Amino acid sequence: MNYRVNKIMKNIYILFLLYCLLFTAKSFGQNKIFVIYQDDSIQNFFKERNKINGFYYDINNLKDSLQDGTYIFYNVRRQDSLLKQIFLKGQYLNNKKEGRFECFYYLYKSKKRIVGKSSQHVCNFKHGVMNGIEEENIFCNSGKYSSIIMVSHREYFDGKKDGLFMFFENGYPTNVSIYKNDSLINVLMNRE
Secondary structure, X not given: OHHHHHHHHHXXXXXXXXXXXXXXXXXXXXXXEEEEOOOOOHHHHEOOOOHHXXXXXXXXXXXXXXXXXXEEEEOOXXXXXXXXXXXXXXXXXXXXXXXXXXXXXXXXXXXXXXXXXXXXXXXXXXXXXXOEEEEEEEEEEOOOOEXXXXXXXXXXXXXXXXXXXXXXXXXXXXXXXXXXXOEEEEXXXXXX
């Protein structure tokens, strides 16, 4: 009887593994990956230029509706693809932004990248609208030591400000507010 139970359990385990493999293969098969370089008409993926809105190739300027899949943007031309530096990545589902989007900025001086300094902008989306945390950070790496300096932290729910909004200068908070349903509830700190 013990032999029979072991054989049944083994068959169930094999069926479970096959199901997992088929489910995973189906999931990956449906998700296209788009790799875009600077010379791939990159402007087609972004809204019209808005001089007021800071850096043009940012998550906020990425078109609201693109084909489903994962988008990976590199800040080099295709011919220089060995120097891969991702500057933006995120996923679209049902032609809307979905999940975590990350944008990386590399600092340059005289067209040469400053090694050890970069910044990151992270947003979370659900059904095409901001949902969750949005943060901006600066990364400093000086060989032995690494540090992350927070620039801002904002919380959203269904596209509306909802939670803490914090802004920092040199890593220290300068402005801390609380929002609920897009309305300012309380200013906890304002050092402007």
